[in-house]
């Protein structure tokens with residue numbers, strides 16, 4: 590599984606934490622910044638990463654900003670992206686099992702690095718359940734196609 594990761598200036602520390610987790614898990618990933626000493630605009634990071642996931646170049650994406658909200662709003666504008674804004678472990682598991690989320694967004698001003706690491710670990714290692722959830726995802730896909 591190939592992961593694309595990025596953050597704005599508000600998410601640099603959690604991005605670093607998640608990269609060390611992915612190293613530990615032996616996952617292949619690419620870091621798309623930011624190299625930010627100063628303030629940057631989250632759509633400039635969320636949209637290219639979301640496009641890389643939507644195109645199949647990467648299997649999943651992880652985005653971090655101050656709240657996770659801007660990143661998730663931007664990523665979800667890209668067709669085929671199901672970006673889940675998650676700040677608890679229960680939702681991390683549920684969004685993989687039920688929503689087959691292909692992107693995860695978190696906010697560094699909301700949670701600490703320890704919880705972010707655990708959320709990412711669960712999100713990265715939980716499989717989609719399919720079954721009854723497939724029909725629901727198909728309804729979203731059908732809407733997107735129109």
Ligand code: RB5
Pocket residue numbers: 597598599600631654655656657658659660
């Ligand atoms: C940047 O100040 C902040 O707005 C951004 O990191 C994020 O929280 C936006 O949703």
